[in-house]
Amino acid sequence: MNKTLISTALVAVVAAIGFAPTAQAAGGTITISGKVLADTCVVAVNGGSTVALPTVMTAALNTVGSVAGATNFSIGLTGCDTNTTSATMAFSGANINSTTGNLNNTAVSGSNVQVQLLNGASVINTSNNANAPVIAVAAGAGTASLKAQYIAATAAATPGLVSSTVNFTLTYL
Template sequence: MNQKIAFGVLSAALALPMAAHASDGTITFNGAIEAQTCTISVNGGNQDATVQLPTVSASTLSTKGSTAGATNFTIALSECSGDATQVRAFFEAGPNVDGTSGNLNNNGAATLVQVQLLNADGVALKAGDESQRSYAATALTDGAATMIYGAQYYATGAATAGDVQTSVTYSIDYL
């Protein structure tokens, strides 16, 4: 009896139409890797740096959306080789980045406060968001450029006193 059932199932399976596969086209991917190299410094130091924000009163950050302590910093490139004529920094998404606001979450004792990145015009940048790439790039002249950015405290509520500490990874777009 089992052999009859097995034979019946096998016969039915062989009677089903077979799927046909055909090659409909080819997609070719082309690109280039540029040997763009520059010496990078942040605020005159090396490429890894600390930007010290000023001490501010918690009362200046008492309501959601309030900001304080705007501080500029520079990312300077020198000794650049390659064909790029413009550059800009791109602040990457990472473990310290708030996925909604693009601000940097605080790892210090102060609460309800983030660090907000700014472009040279004081416009907020969202770390990890491609919209950063819509802002003007900086001209690379004679293999050098200095890009100006800023950072400030940003209240997500009534901030409390304590240290603020966070970080962000950046990369350089060569255009």
């Protein structure tokens, strides 16, 4: 008798749970937007492709951290899709010094200096792209004004030639 009573009670509880009202979460809306741009802008570095640093004396770079020969240059964008609002620069290449973020000198028998890039007064770390410029683009064009300079990054400068390159990519928004 007890087994029948327990079985009947269990069936009643299960049935009550099965028919109990359930809570439901409210629905929502997912809104998606985007932008499809035409091909990339036309890019010009300093109106060409070379930034020529001035000749400096080793005395100007005689202590670690000293800089000399700051030279302005520009990255110009033209022919951009008119829906483009900005372009973010990112640097890459084998000449980037991963410790300092400067550019290593690749000239044969060259000076031991490195080349440092600046965005305004801020040093650009080309290794992690800290302070890399974001170029404002309006009516299909934009410009970033940068500087390049020598830096005695690890020791006082030795005499010699200086040459370096760095690649950059632009991400358009």
